[in-house]
Amino acid sequence: MTARGTAVDGGPAGMDHSADGGLLPVLGTPPRTAPDTGAACSIDDDGCITCGDVAVALTVEEVGEYDAVCRDDAGRAETVATELVGPLTPGDRVLVHARVALERLAPEGRH
Amino acid sequence: MRFVDEYRDPDLARALAARVASLAEPGRHYKIMEVCGGHTHAIYRFGVHDFLPETIELVHGPGCPVCVIPMGRVDDAIAIAEAHDDVIMTCFGDMMRVPGSTGSFLDANARGADIRMVYSPLDALRIARDNPDRQVIFYAIGFETTAPSTALTLVRAKREGITNFSVFCNHVTIIPAIKAILDSPDLRLDAFIGPGHVSTVIGCRPYEFVPARHRKPVVCAGFEPLDVLESIAWIMQQFADGRCEVENQYARVVPWDGNQQALAVMADTFELRPHFEWRGLGFISHSALKVSERYADFDTELRYDVPGVRVADPKSCQCGEVLKGVLKPWECKVFGTACTPETPIGTCMVSSEGACAAYYNYGRYAKKRLHVEV
Numbered sequence: 034m035t036a037r038g039t040a041v042d043g044g045p046a047g048m049d050h051s052a053d054g055g056l057l058p059v060l061g062t063p064p065r066t067a068p069d070t071g072a073a074c075s076i077d078d079d080g081c082i083t084c085g086d087v088a089v090a091l092t093v094e095e096v097g098e099y100d101a102v103c104r105d106d107a108g109r110a111e112t113v114a115t116e117l118v119g120p121l122t123p124g125d126r127v128l129v130h131a132r133v134a135l136e137r138l139a140p141e142g143r144h
Numbered sequence: 145m146r147f148v149d150e151y152r153d154p155d156l157a158r159a160l161a162a163r164v165a166s167l168a169e170p171g172r173h174y175k176i177m178e179v180c181g182g183h184t185h186a187i188y189r190f191g192v193h194d195f196l197p198e199t200i201e202l203v204h205g206p207g208c209p210v211c212v213i214p215m216g217r218v219d220d221a222i223a224i225a226e227a228h229d230d231v232i233m234t235c236f237g238d239m240m241r242v243p244g245s246t247g248s249f250l251d252a253n254a255r256g257a258d259i260r261m262v263y264s265p266l267d268a269l270r271i272a273r274d275n276p277d278r279q280v281i282f283y284a285i286g287f288e289t290t291a292p293s294t295a296l297t298l299v300r301a302k303r304e305g306i307t308n309f310s311v312f313c314n315h316v317t318i319i320p321a322i323k324a325i326l327d328s329p330d331l332r333l334d335a336f337i338g339p340g341h342v343s344t345v346i347g348c349r350p351y352e353f354v355p356a357r358h359r360k361p362v363v364c365a366g367f368e369p370l371d372v373l374e375s376i377a378w379i380m381q382q383f384a385d386g387r388c389e390v391e392n393q394y395a396r397v398v399p400w401d402g403n404q405q406a407l408a409v410m411a412d413t414f415e416l417r418p419h420f421e422w423r424g425l426g427f428i429s430h431s432a433l434k435v436s437e438r439y440a441d442f443d444t445e446l447r448y449d450v451p452g453v454r455v456a457d458p459k460s461c462q463c464g465e466v467l468k469g470v471l472k473p474w475e476c477k478v479f480g481t482a483c484t485p486e487t488p489i490g491t492c493m494v495s496s497e498g499a500c501a502a503y504y505n506y507g508r509y510a511k512k513r514l515h516v517e518v
Contacts, residue, residue: 088289088341088344099300114266114293114296114300116296116299116405116409117292117296117403117405117406117409118403118405119405128341128344128397130289130290130293130341131236131263131264131265131266131290131293132263132264132266132267132293133264133266133292133293133296135289135292135341135344135345135403135406136344136397136398136399136403138396138397139396
């Protein structure tokens with residue numbers, strides 16, 4: 034286990050923006066996503082996403098009585114508790130935090 | 145990538161930044177607080193502040209779940225874990241490194257305690273199932289984003305009849321903290337960027353007192369850079385129009401009325417504490433949750449003697465001022481020297497959502513804004 038944000042000679046680890054860049058250099062930066070099913074929370078790299086109140090959007094693949102297998106956009110699967118969002122069907126998008134679905138997302142957002 | 149790429153478009157960012165600049169009244173200084181640590185992280189990570197005019201100041205709020213945990217509550221958990229050989233304490237990742245007065249959870253592990261990192265309270269429940277001869281405690285932290293997962297875990301523990309599981313509850317609620325900030329004499333704010341994922345659960349209505357009583361706009365915002373920029377543009381538009389209200393920029397995720405199912409489960413499993421100590425903000429009435437009487441069998445504080453000693457922060461640490469937005473991270477005496485992510489003195493340097501860690505990781509070599517041309 035390594036500490037996140039380790040400073041090294043030449044600049045801070047994970048620095049995404051630079052003097053001439055603003056947003057430009059971060060395009061393509063992977064979003065903070067949940068770890069694979071069964072993995073522990075990580076304090077490597079970009080910090081603990083659960084501590085950070087970070088929720089991620091996942092797509093429902095298989096629906097069970099209280100849980101669903103969901104997959105993130107990077108292809109990683111995790112089992113998610115679904116009791117707080119009501120019945121789901123495969124293909125639904127849900128906002129997930131700490132392996133619990135908090136909200137069903139509108140197909141193309143509510144905008 | 146869906147829901148991501150469209151919120152990181154640099155041309156749109158420049159257009160939004162130009163709109164923000166055009167709405168800024170010459171000679172007026174604006175102080176906008178982003179309540180949530182996730183926004184602080186996004187602002188530093190993507191350099192959002194570099195797109196803003198100097199007259200718009202972003203003030204970092206107390207919405208980092210790890211940062212607001214007082215040292216005494218860390219000590220309490222360590223005391224329980226070290227006094228009982230059969231206890232497995234579990235907690236989220238960043239909590240492992242938060243310093244208490246006798247060290248962190250990692251230090252306690254080195255002394256022989258069994259404190260394990262989990263990604264979800266449901267993982268702690270699984271550990272309880274797998275270790276029926278041990279007592280498993282989940283050290284619960286977080287705002288209303290995380291509290292539903294703890295609540296659901298309690299429901300499952302009760303439904304499954306698991307008796308070797310309990311919750312050491314440190315969940316806090318965001319609205320009392322915002323009230324405390326508004327009542328603070330140290331700080332003059334003009335508007336709030338409201339939390340995104342917390343609002344998924346509680347909705348937008350709880351913020352309506354801010355414009356109604358305090359005449360300050362609130363815009364609930366998403367966490368991508370364009371979300372934050374657009375929210376600032378909406379705030380500036382409210383100023384320009386002479387309006388003052390709650391708006392929901394993150395409507396693709398946040399329902400105006402929140403998640404009623406989640407709120408119902410929380411109401412069943414938790415009760416409000418009369419008082420709770422927040423690091424930096426002191427004791428705030430009705431600002432935290434405890435396990436409800438209906439779930440008393442799962443309340444760690446009823447199962448074990450909890451020392452409950454109040455511990456003062458180290459004198460050199462100025463997390464309190466940073467959490468209230470009174471000090472910028474780099475204005476703290478020990479920022480980046482004695483206090484770094486590797487050797488944190490204060491909580492703000494531990495979590496990636498902490499203002500100090502976010503600033504240290506992404507921007508400490510450029511304290512002044514970089515002035516991106518828009």
